[in-house]
Amino acid sequence: MLHVENLTKKLPDGRLLLDRVSLKVSRGEFVGILGASGAGKSLTLRCILGLTKADSGTATLHTEACGGKSYDLLTCKGREQRNCRRRMGVIFQGFNLVKRLRVLDNVMIGRLARIHPLRSWLYGFTDAEAAEALEALRRVKMDMHADRITGSLSGGEMQRVAIARAIFQKPAIYLADEPIAALDPSNSLGIMKLLAPLAQETPVVGVFHQPEMTARFCTRVVAIKAGRVVYDGDPRLSHNQLQDIYGDELMQVLRPAPTTPEPAIAESSRSLPVLANFA
Template identity: 40%
Template sequence: MLIIENLTKIYDNGFKALDRINLEIPDGQFVAIIGLSGSGKSTLLRCINRLIEPTEGRIIWNGVDITAASDDEVRQIRRHIGMIFQQFNLVKRSKVLTNVLSGRLGYTNSLYSFLNYFPKQDRQDALANLDRVGIRDQANKRASELSGGQQQRVGIARALMQEPELMLADEPVASLDPATSHSVMKYLELLNKEDGITVLCSLHFLSLARTYAHRVIALKGGILQFDGLPTEIDENRFKEIYGEEAIEVAIS
């Protein structure tokens, strides 16, 4: 259970990215976060694993107050929260396998990582996770040699190495073409269904949210605009979220 209470984030330049957000997300839910660019989607996701320090409010996950955790504790918590990114955030010059293994760093002693040593089990898991996202044969290529969709799957495999209970996905398909987008979303859906991982996924396209999400949260200017089922978003709601002039386009 992830509980967000009164979460506010004001950046140093005075920009209010999140304004008193209250949410309760039960385990195992697939939640899509929609909204315009700059509506606070990324900030919300990054506050959850403290990549961004919230200004006010609390985030309580499985009974632990993330916002009050010390640096060491934050690292312990982050180990169970996977994250994938719009730009994939892989080390392009490193091998795919190394990229995947680096998801295990939180569990590895610094001294051993210094020597580039990972336990045998981790190496096996890395290959298994690559297998799961269908690119085991690419393990020894450089990450930069892979296509966008494949790179995002490496990102998923890296997050899987953490054995996450919660997956944060920040616009995971925004840099991909429609066909690849669906394949990446399907992997997220699979993790949600098979492993029971809670997924929080920010999306640009409402159609994707309708297809994959149990629940849709809409942000507008840092304020929670909508929280409900995907089917509840009709044309009026859509215009509330995206503005009067917006027209819904679907991704097929």
């Protein structure tokens, strides 16, 4: 489905930002990308999307619809590039919604690039398309808010609308960069519960900072450290594996500093919150 091989990105001074990043995403997979801040997670997605030019490597998107067409994501240009971007449903942390528009209009914008500019200017969307957009909103439990102005929604609701917009686009793959970073635990859980069944139909690649969430919902985890893939496998990582990936940052991520002194506990009997979730 998505096959990335030896993706490399360098700074002009030769410093490697991505060092031969490879990953494969197949049908039915929900792949979580983990890694410390600055590891190269977003940059990997940006190169796949053609927003940043990679220096070398390959990235191929094979779509089963449209006669099983394959797109060479790193070299395609012009109309071909626009076509392959339409096959990738993007869900970003900042929601990327137009706040002054109605919720339903924001969902339909997802397909704007697909219809002829003259038709969009003369006629807008058809009733059938509006019904389909409403169905996408129903899927994320936001259909009752279809006529609301998007700017009046909460962050969790906006993220649901952003997912509905990606669903309406009918992509071959979803790429999500920190889709739950701005949300509280309950909304984060809600979004993961939406993404997991979606991935069974259309694969999802998502960047996360919550190993407990990827352990619970993802089918596979890929970890990036200093621009290199250092892990690709079972989403339930051990404490040592997480420590290898995050280094010192692990403690900040998994164990917020206590406000009151903790009672002395033998080091060997300590268990991190994230590991408790694996039980």
